[in-house]
Amino acid sequence: MAESVVVTGLAARSALGRGTSALLARACIGEPAFGDVTRFDATGRRTTVAATMPGTPVLADELVSVIEEARGGRYDCPLLLAGHADRTNAATAAEVARGLGLAVPARTYTAACVAATTAVADAAAMIAAGRADRVIVAAGFLVDEDIFALFDAGRALARDGRVRPFSAGRQGMVLGDAIAAVVLESATSAALRDAQVLATLAGWGRSGDAYHVCQPRPDGTGLARAIAAALTRAGVAADDVGYVNANGTGTVFNDSAEAAALHIALGEAVDRIPVSSTKSVHGHALEASGLLELVCTVLALRAGRLPVNAGYLGADDDCRLDLVVDRPRETDTRYALSVNAAFGGANTALLVGAP
Amino acid sequence: MSEVLTRAPGPAVLARGEWPAGPDDQPGTLPQIAGFVVSAFNPLVAQAAERCLVARYGAAPADAEIGARTGVVLASVRGDTATADAVRAALLAGRRVPPLLFFQSNPNAVVGYVTARWGLAGPVACTSPAGDPLADGMAVAELLIADGAADQVLVIAAELATSDDETDRAVAALVGP
Numbered sequence: 001m002a003e004s005v006v007v008t009g010l011a012a013r014s015a016l017g018r019g020t021s022a023l024l025a026r027a028c029i030g031e032p033a034f035g036d037v038t039r040f041d042a043t044g045r046r047t048t049v050a051a052t053m054p055g056t057p058v059l060a061d062e063l064v065s066v067i068e069e070a071r072g073g074r075y076d077c078p079l080l081l082a083g084h085a086d087r088t089n090a091a092t093a094a095e096v097a098r099g100l101g102l103a104v105p106a107r108t109y110t111a112a113c114v115a116a117t118t119a120v121a122d123a124a125a126m127i128a129a130g131r132a133d134r135v136i137v138a139a140g141f142l143v144d145e146d147i148f149a150l151f152d153a154g155r156a157l158a159r160d161g162r163v164r165p166f167s168a169g170r171q172g173m174v175l176g177d178a179i180a181a182v183v184l185e186s187a188t189s190a191a192l193r194d195a196q197v198l199a200t201l202a203g204w205g206r207s208g209d210a211y212h213v214c215q216p217r218p219d220g221t222g223l224a225r226a227i228a229a230a231l232t233r234a235g236v237a238a239d240d241v242g243y244v245n246a247n248g249t250g251t252v253f254n255d256s257a258e259a260a261a262l263h264i265a266l267g268e269a270v271d272r273i274p275v276s277s278t279k280s281v282h283g284h285a286l287e288a289s290g291l292l293e294l295v296c297t298v299l300a301l302r303a304g305r306l307p308v309n310a311g312y313l314g315a316d317d318d319c320r321l322d323l324v325v326d327r328p329r330e331t332d333t334r335y336a337l338s339v340n341a342a343f344g345g346a347n348t349a350l351l352v353g354a355p
Numbered sequence: 356m357s358e359v360l361t362r363a364p365g366p367a368v369l370a371r372g373e374w375p376a377g378p379d380d381q382p383g384t385l386p387q388i389a390g391f392v393v394s395a396f397n398p399l400v401a402q403a404a405e406r407c408l409v410a411r412y413g414a415a416p417a418d419a420e421i422g423a424r425t426g427v428v429l430a431s432v433r434g435d436t437a438t439a440d441a442v443r444a445a446l447l448a449g450r451r452v453p454p455l456l457f458f459q460s461n462p463n464a465v466v467g468y469v470t471a472r473w474g475l476a477g478p479v480a481c482t483s484p485a486g487d488p489l490a491d492g493m494a495v496a497e498l499l500i501a502d503g504a505a506d507q508v509l510v511i512a513a514e515l516a517t518s519d520d521e522t523d524r525a526v527a528a529l530v531g532p
Contacts (some may be wrong), residue, residue, distance in 0.1 A: 001476055046514070079389065083483075085431070085434040085435070086434055086439055090436070090483065090485050093485055094485070095396035105482060105485060106486070106491055107485060107495070108483040109481070109482055111462070112462075114479075118480050122495070122498055125504075129502070146439070146442050146446065149442065149446055150442060150452060150460055151459050153451065154454055154457025154458065206479075207476060207477065208427065208475060208476045208478060208479045209467075209470070209471075210473075210474050210476040210491075211467070212471055213465070213468050222476065311494065343467060344462075344468075344479070345479065346466070
């Protein structure tokens, strides 16, 4: 019998603020944190807008700080990190581990926009199999000049400086900072130490599109398999899902493919399930975005308030979803999905349950 | 790093491929992939994967039923340093960053190339390991299989040379029960 996986700690910071209160509050009123970049000179780019934290945050320091906040005490457990693939990953991981008094993580997950959620799935797999009682997953992305220039060159950034997921007139993404950490634990371990259970990780699923180097499979069948796998693992029917925090990058092809995936995976229930993408307020934090969105999803479920899909201008026939627009929606649902998709057709779905 | 394949516990190695594999594999001889420029990293990954999958299946694509349950893990300690350096150099020189570098700068992209060509539709994981990349890639693959997320996994470990004394190297192993 697999161990049940629960969430016993979380922390996050982004351009919306430090701490989870600001994150949920601003997500629920749909107040984006977008502004002109001052961290580097973005002159000459197609846009100069991103969602950056004030000052000059240092990735390793921010990770140590957010992990300390999430773990709520000194204890040993495996640490899994997610971040952008570069030659400094091992050094950053070692520095973070040293700062926390933990063993150096075996690896940093770098699979683009599903890096952090892949780490979450691996952590959950370790716990479910009894290989670990507790695992900390942390991810960080700070908008920098090189990444900004790459996304600008790829014409992926919204020229109007707004993320408009699933909306008519959407133009693309806005990059955003995110540092987040989540403590996953077996239900048995949490009960033994009388830890507060913030949520369950009822299911997780992953899949590949086998389609293209950077475009999603347009019919959504790849992502739908990840969602279906998460629901099947949890033994939860689509009718019992009461919210989807969508990948919703605000790009034309990604959003339509994701809408198609939600229709396939959730069937007729999709018409009754509220959907929003919190990227519409915190921007796209690439390798870290999925973890920030998982934190948002847990917070929303606990508060019974669903974040707004900000930036919405009007319906797109290719994205027929029950979007949360204008104001947050109250809910008493017990299950919410957090969905992510990435370059190379990599897909993940995490099913969060009320404790 | 390929000695890992003969001593690692866990799933069986069903096939393997590598670059370089012999004296004909010299710098500059890697088959090019459309859309991937500047760096040898992605062609290196693709060629090791190709040799491994050809050894197992002969020609692309893999059997659809098997492919649907085959995941891919790409492990690289340093990643595509050549593309990263090209981006930095362009910015320092005040030049425009070539649009093709947008997707090739991310390791998922070449995995997308391999999975599309061979019809591998299982989970995709890219990692930057702290230790031996092939050993860590095998560990990630073993967990994917144990978790029921895939029946078999193509593990690729790739590193670009860091000095003139070294060679770009990649090893691929298809592992499964």
